[in-house]
Amino acid sequence: MKYYSDKNRNLFTDFKTAVLEGLAPDGGLFVPDNIPVLSQSFFDNLHNLSIGEIAFEVLKPYVSENMSNDVLNSIISRTFTFPAPVIKLSDSLGILELFHGPTLAFKDFGARFMANTMSQFIRQENRELNILVATSGDTGSAVAHGFYGVEGINVYILYPSQKVSKIQEMQLTTLDKNITALEIEGTFDDCQKLVKEAFTDKDLRKNLPLSSANSINIARLLPQSIYYFEAFKQVQRNNNIIFSVPSGNLGNLTAGLIAKKSGLPVKKFIAAANSNNVFTEYINSGQFIPRPSVKTYSNAMDVGNPSNLARIDSIYRKILGSIREDIYSISFSDFETIEGIKELKEKYDYLIDPHGAIGYLAFDKYEKDTDDFGIILETAHPAKFGDVIELNTGFKIEMPKRLSDYLKAEKKSIKMDKQYDSLKSFLRSKKK
Ligand SMILES: *Cc1c(COP(=O)(O)O)cnc(C)c1O
Secondary structure, three states: OOEEOOOOOEEOOOHHHHHHOOOOOOEEEEOOOOOOOOOOOHHHHHHHHHHHHHHHHHHHHHOOOOHHHHHHHHHHHHHHOOOOOEEEOOOOHHHHHEOOOOEEEEEHHHHHHHHHHHHHHHHHHOOOOEEEEEEEHHHHHHHHHHOOOOOOEEEEEEEOOOOOOOOHHHHHHHOOOOOEEEEEEOOOHHHHHHHHHHEEEEEHHOOOEEOOOOOOOOHHHHHHHHHHHHHHHHOOOOOEEEEEEEEOHHHHHHHHHHHHOOOOEEEEEEHHHHHHOOHHHHHOOOOOOOOOOOOOOOHHHOOOOHHHHHHHHHOOOOOHHHHHHHHEEEEHHHHHHHHHHHHHHOOOOOOOOOOHHHHHHHHHHHOOOOEEEEEEEEEEEEHHHHHHHHHHHHHOOOOOOHHHHHHOOOOOOOEEEEOHHHHHHHHHOOOO
């Protein structure tokens, strides 16, 4: 499999380079050159396969140029270590729970696969790699946990002091081994600026191999298509499956579209958005007008310029008619989000988080046929958004043990001012 840059269909590279570089030399995102269609026997046999076996069959053609089957299997066995169950609420509705990983959000799937893949590639070359990542909360913890204990890779997470939630902070600062949390006296933007400065500092990079664990890395995207197959397997209703995907940067949606192009019989994808609805407007009007993001209750979807739109456009060769055939999109306000949480709880006694609630509302509004079956992607555990839910609905949420355990652990962070020189001398002191 070759990967091209979305900015230039003639600029190709292999999987390994795409993963280690993250971005194409022209600044574009890597897109698979073709999406292999899975055989009929794969689908006939799907109900007998575990999630790991599905992952192996689906991912093999994307990585085989740089990876043996054994290596792929070992990466999969370290990635797909938790289930993705569909909870059936009625004859026409199910919830795909993607929060059973270590940080209780779907980003665990992609972050773990990327971490294990990078580790594999640098070990072959006997290299060390240092990952710098700025976070405003959730991405940092998924990335940190993905790389936790992974050989040959040191991770430095920069987060703004006092500006992330207690749980988020504990998820970032209670890991040890190869993970170091840098608590920056500044804002998220300051953290991002520091990371950018480090990447453009030739003097530093001469001696210290740096990489980013960017959300647009192709190794984060591909494994996200696996749980669409896994969900389909669990409901087994051919041709009338509709996935409702709470969307921000459109990574999850893009992974679903790849699954469909591989032959998964999905009738429609719903891109469910909050007030940051530039993609909804694109689907409806054909105009893409990026905007600064606004803050909402479903904050992981507060994106004003979704990067994966470039990949969707590439896969569909920018033909809006075909995009619309596969995707319907609609957006909801914070007020509606809360109403959605209440409605689902009252109707089905199921407590959903604000992101999943938007998925639920979108499927509810979608014009359905009688034998349509909707699968809502529940992208995070509601306890991660306990404050918002409790304050607005009065519903109490029991904290899962793996979340409450973080609060008992010891916080370890290195406090640092926002001057680049402080970061630089710290990183230099780490050089072997
Ligand atoms: C990241 C995230 C999203 C948005 O996913 P995209 O792939 O960026 O569209 C939705 N919900 C939660 C909980 C997230 O963390």
